[in-house]
Amino acid sequence: MNREEIKNLLPHREPMLLVDDAVVQEDNSAVGHYTVRGDEWFLQGHFPGNPVVPGVVLCEMMGQTCCVLLADQIVGKTPYFTGIDKVKFRSTVRPGDTLEMHCRILRSLRSFFVTECKAFVNGKLCVSGDLSFALVEEE
Numbered sequence: 109m110n111r112e113e114i115k116n117l118l119p120h121r122e123p124m125l126l127v128d129d130a131v132v133q134e135d136n137s138a139v140g141h142y143t144v145r146g147d148e149w150f151l152q153g154h155f156p157g158n159p160v161v162p163g164v165v166l167c168e169m170m171g172q173t174c175c176v177l178l179a180d181q182i183v184g185k186t187p188y189f190t191g192i193d194k195v196k197f198r199s200t201v202r203p204g205d206t207l208e209m210h211c212r213i214l215r216s217l218r219s220f221f222v223t224e225c226k227a228f229v230n231g232k233l234c235v236s237g238d239l240s241f242a243l244v245e246e247e
Contacts, residue, residue: 109130109131111128114129114176117176117182118172119186123148126168126169126172127140127141127172128141128142131176136212136213137177138211139211140169140176142206142207142209143207144161144202144203148161150165160200160201161200161201161205166197166207166234169207169227170211170227171241173211173225174225174241177213177223181219185219185244185246187242189241190242192237192238192240193237193239194236195237196235198233198235199229199234201227201229206229207228208228209226209227209228210226211224211239212224214238219242219243219244221240221242221243222238222239223238223239223240224236224237224238225237
């Protein structure tokens, strides 16, 4: 999926759409990418002269990638975070870096999902953790 196809799936729009492309793998995992340009809103002031992607933004990027796994189930619903667990930040992500996110569903119950995510830059693990969210009917 490219950005336009992802927009058909997710309610996010610029500047909050934080996945450039994503694909569902044969093993039912998803891989997404985002290239940090350097002009993003979340880098302004974080930190002057030393721009670093904030950890919560990295979690959001992984969460958006997870939603690609639920393409059939997400129509007419909005994905909301319900938990972030076991998250570890191991390396900084900076302008010019392309983040490669790997996500898979650990378990699900109706509209509630727990996922395992890892994100890498040039093969180096930057962040990992378990993200959970619910798909809520749109009003």
